Amino acid sequence: MGIGKLRGAHGLSAKVLKAMGLFGGVQGVGILCSVVRVKLVALWLGPGGVALFGIFNSAVDMVKSFSQLGFRSSSVRDIASHSGSASLAGIVAVVRRWGLMLGLLGCVAMLVAAPFLSKSTFGSYDRTLYYMALAIAVFLMAVSASEEAVLQGTGRLRALARASLWGMVGGLAVSVPMFYFLGLESVVPSIIAYVLVTNLALMGRRVKFPGKALRTGLRETWQAGRHFIMLGIYMTATDVIAQVLNYVFIAWLNQTGGENSVGFYQAGFTMVNRYPALIMSAIAMEYYPRLASVASSPLRIRTFVAHEMRLLTLLLTAFVAMFVPLAQLAVRLLYSAEFDVAVPFVTIAMVGVMLRAVSYCMSYVILAKGDGPTFLLTESISAVAALGLNIVAFRLWGVSGLGVSYTLWYLLYVAIIAVVYCRRYRLRVPRRLVFAVCLEVVAIAICVIVAMTAGHLWALVPGVLTAAVSFYCLKKIF
Known part of the structure; x- marks a missing residue:
């Protein structure tokens, strides 16, 4: 039985990484x-x-x-x-x-x-x-x-x-x-x-x-397709709400902090949101249909979510741990030295990137089950919270505070999705996995604290150590 599980986990991990490499x-x-x-x-x-x-x-x-x-x-x-x-x-x-x-x-x-x-x-x-x-x-x-x-x-x-x-x-x-x-x-x-x-x-x-x-015929087409069309309408409404609220924040930021603040925010948000999303979206190409195919089986959903969460958090831990010490270099390579103002934002938000990976794995269960109203509700609450946190954090700490708001935003989002995952769908995440993920988040937080207090190059010490442990754990999985 144990050998069978190991072979199954190995094959699934290889399949996920193949999809990630492919896309x-x-x-x-x-x-x-x-x-x-x-x-x-x-x-x-x-x-x-x-x-x-x-x-x-x-x-x-x-x-x-x-x-x-x-x-x-x-x-x-x-x-x-x-x-x-x-x-x-x-x-x-x-x-x-x-x-x-x-x-x-x-x-x-x-x-x-x-x-x-x-x-x-x-x-x-x-x-x-x-x-x-x-x-x-x-x-x-x-x-x-x-x-x-x-x-x-x-x-x-x-x-x-x-x-x-x-x-x-x-x-x-x-x-x-x-x-x-x-x-x-x-x-x-x-x-x-x-x-x-x-x-x-x-x-x-x-x-x-x-x-x-x-x-x-048209009748059969409507009857067979109305479920995914209704889910699609909920997804479209969610996207519109998120885009409108993001535009509201950018407009507010432009009036409050000026065009430069908007430029720093856009640059920082692109780095912390879009580039890690390349890894997540590549994995989702295989993960989403696999999850949807077993949507009626709670046991298989729990297994797939736990596996995906373990693999994704390990991959991102290694990536983020090495990115934090090099954040300033990355900003200058992608933009210029003028954008150094966004470096604290990007650095602090790396803790939020880890939390995002956790919520990402659980949130796909909502789509896999076709639960459009719940998806609209959770994403709308998340978008409103992001707007409020961004405004408060910018007023308190300027552009650097947007990294704090990004992390708090995904901490809140993890809590929201966990309630839906555990209460509405009566699923759970293994305690050992929760403990392991918490250790990874703490390790990244230590890297961020060292970078913000002692300097980014000093964060190489905990960064390299954290990345090495993550790669060792990945090696064990395979």
Whole structure:
């Protein structure tokens, strides 16, 4: 029995790290392609081209967010829960049909909104046709989202990674000649071409089922898809609330502390929130559908959550322990010495990064169970708390205080998610795991305290020791 458990844990850990390496690499290539594209646009099209890219892409993202209703993530749960069953082909057909319908909805929305977007953005209706042309991109994005959901939900992660990779590289290769030969007129065609190439790459990996294609009427499509559409609506509402409250804080910070404070906050928040998220989101590509497939089994959910939490916290402990001593160097490499004001923010917030990893593993249970109202409630409380903590902390300690508020925010969020996890779903986290995670958080806190009091280089001593212990524990797992 013990050997079986060890083999099972080893295989699962290897699977998780393979997914992390796979999608971490894809995200890295995506960032590189984005940097190259922005650089070429800046060189060949100038500031005007960069501005147009930002404006048109923002319009596409806005319409896409509202028209797709979050179904890309919510439908993964339904697909994964039917994986291996005879009804899988049926649910996949439903997801693809919803992708077409939501794509058409987004397409119509962009066509209708085009005159308003042109007038409100450029002060005239001259760019209306450009916005109308972007309706093609909105439609293709919805179709691509359905295929991405199918690949992720059925566990075809390597195919999804390859399609994403070829889509990004191919999209860049098609766009570059447009930038060079068409100048400013290339902005809209290049956006459409990029999305089209990504769509074709996904279609090349399209999951096929034996037998005749299943035909579903509108009634059947609604009945089978209403669960993930409703969950998607809750997810969209949550995202809107979070974005609005974040904008409220930025507007308040701009009025209170000035543009420089906003710049320091944006730089620091990107470092503590976006870069660790690359690790978490890469792992979630495999974790979320796996969790959704066993949503009705409390024992298997507890096992998967505990395993994921152990692995993720160990990985982040090693990463964070080495990052804290090098925080100032990282800020100067990514930005400049002028942004040293954000170093205390970034350093203190590393404790919050550890707490975020803990909440991250448990919070996916809410999505795996399709509990939209609970997801909306917990995320809304979290967003309101973040706004209040940020305002109070900035008033007390300035930009450095935002690191304190980030840590307190995720401490509160862990408590909220733990209540839902333990009380609502009647699940629990093993005591040994709680003790181990607490030790890791304390170890990172010690690194932060040493860095803030004695200097960042002195934090190398506890940092290296903590990282070494984490790597030793990871080695034991394998």
